Amino acid sequence: MLDRLLRRELNPLLAAIVCSVVLVGSLVVMIQGRAAILRDGAEIVLKTEPVDPRDLMRGDYVRLGYTDISSIDKGLIEGGWPAQDTTAPVWLILAPGGDGAYVPKAARFSKPSVMALQELVVLRSLPVRITVARPDGGLNSIGPLRFGIERYYVPEGEGLEIEKAQNEGRTTVAVRVSEDGEPQISRLMIDGETLYEEPLY
Template sequence: MRALGQLLRREIHPVLALLLAGCVLIGLPGWMILDRAAILRNGAEIVFKTAPVDPRDLMRGDYVRLRYEEISNVDGSLFKGELPAHDGPVRLWLTLHDGEDGLGVVKAVSLNTPVNRAPGEIFLRSNPTRWTRSGSSEAVAGQLSLSFGIERYYVPEGEGLEIEAARNQQRTTVAVRISDKGDAQIARIMIDGKALYEEPLY
């Protein structure tokens, strides 16, 4: 016990401490940036209609909150395949394709990763969502409320108003890039189909 305590207290040379801590403190944000940039560069693109509102985050500043008409609330009747065995947080997969007006449409919802990708189909994975079995019914009733980590768009201080105004007329759309693993990344926010902000890779 005492030996373990002493071992745990062994001091690291400050220069080694600098190297170790530096690797983690630089590496973690660096890895996050590369991960996100890769989705922007290589991900498949799909466009959704959205309705933003304008709050503020203490650490990250002003943002518009985005709700997606097609994917934020998904009809339970689209659920296909096996249901979750237990109540608990689950990540669901959406199978998407482009609709007639160029906007993304949900074709199916499933628990398991979809296989056999038809041409034009994109698979999108949701954040963990609360799954509770309603009674004994095997079917999924009502709406599934889902999020994908693309529900915020950060803007320079005080510039959320333009997007907000366009929201009232339902003219805002968002182009989203989706990686092979199903992670989503906002690529452009558009009003009347024209890009308001184009996201650079870095």
């Protein structure tokens, strides 16, 4: 009896409903996670630099480079290097600099404990290649850091204007960061004034 039940073909309508529920549920979880970061995350301001202003498939966008956090001084590493070459996130401990933009104060290869000072924020990079020095020579090294916030879409025709402002050093980005170090762009600013603000949904 059980064998016959297991061999029966799954009802196509039931299969379609189950797949739809799983897909919609996954989408809702992703949207809610992003909205939670934009609503509750700690806000930091980062300086940007342009990379590329246009994507023909999706309209104008600004590719953002973050000079203060895309590469870090190895002297900022705390807690030691991994035992061998690996690919893993890097955790940056950021604090506001003299102009209010956040800059790295330290970096680790594991999540830091709770920060003692309120203005400190922990930012987690995407996994990056980490090379460990060999006894016979070579240097410890970390590839360029990325955070998943390197692209920001804007209304068509406005990417070049923003790129010009970036070239002049007038563009900054407000980023919300979750407790787990995950960032989401919340605002794109020129001369400190908000140009675009991301809706929660």
